[in-house]
Amino acid sequence: MRAARKMTVDEWGELDGVLEEDEMPSLLHDVARTWLVVVLAPYFRRRGGFVAAQGPKIVIRADRGREPDIVGWGAHAKPEIEGLIRRTPEVVVEIVSPRPRDARRDRIDKLADYAEMGVKQYWLVDPKVRTVEIFHLGAKRRYTSVAAAAHGKIRRIPSLPGLTIDVDALWAELDRLGASA
Numbered sequence: 001m002r003a004a005r006k007m008t009v010d011e012w013g014e015l016d017g018v019l020e021e022d023e024m025p026s027l028l029h030d031v032a033r034t035w036l037v038v039v040l041a042p043y044f045r046r047r048g049g050f051v052a053a054q055g056p057k058i059v060i061r062a063d064r065g066r067e068p069d070i071v072g073w074g075a076h077a078k079p080e081i082e083g084l085i086r087r088t089p090e091v092v093v094e095i096v097s098p099r100p101r102d103a104r105r106d107r108i109d110k111l112a113d114y115a116e117m118g119v120k121q122y123w124l125v126d127p128k129v130r131t132v133e134i135f136h137l138g139a140k141r142r143y144t145s146v147a148a149a150a151h152g153k154i155r156r157i158p159s160l161p162g163l164t165i166d167v168d169a170l171w172a173e174l175d176r177l178g179a180s181a
Contacts, residue, residue, distance in 0.1 A: 029069075072092075074090045090120050096126040103126075115142060131148060133145060153167065
């Protein structure tokens with residue numbers, strides 16, 4: 001029996017559709033991601049930054065990478081436009097998938113990876129539970145919760161002045177799919 005060999009992050013970056021991802025995003029997941037991109041992209045663009053969704057391959061370290069649901073870079077850090085992205089995003093947003101192992105990966109594994117990389121903010125959006133949580137990277141590369149909401153608006157987001165997330169509007173968009181809890 002041959003032992004499985006871990007691929008390098010560079011090999012992962014060159015796969016282009018060969019590796020099957022374990023998570024299976026639903027239409028609900030995609031609509032939530034699209035709604036958030038529509039809100040975040042103009043905010044970052046006005047400040048000289050960028051937002052990307054669905055597929056940017058982010059290098060955490062030499063042996064680990066992630067494909068976040070949404071990433072945002074400020075004006076100071078333009079990401080690479082081809083291949084693997086090594087430039088640390090300012091914000092990473094993950095839409096929590098409904099399976100328990102996916103939720104664990106989003107809440108524990110990815111949180112640790114993005115903290116290691118130095119991502120300032122990690123957002124978790126859980127369409128099933130209907131929560132939006134925002135974590136800010138602090139001392140010793142540890143995240144602390146700075147905002148959480150199940151309804152209303154999130155108006156004060158550290159390092160993103162003037163950005164408001166209308167949580168009720170997000171859930172209303174998902175309800176149009178028949179996704180009410």
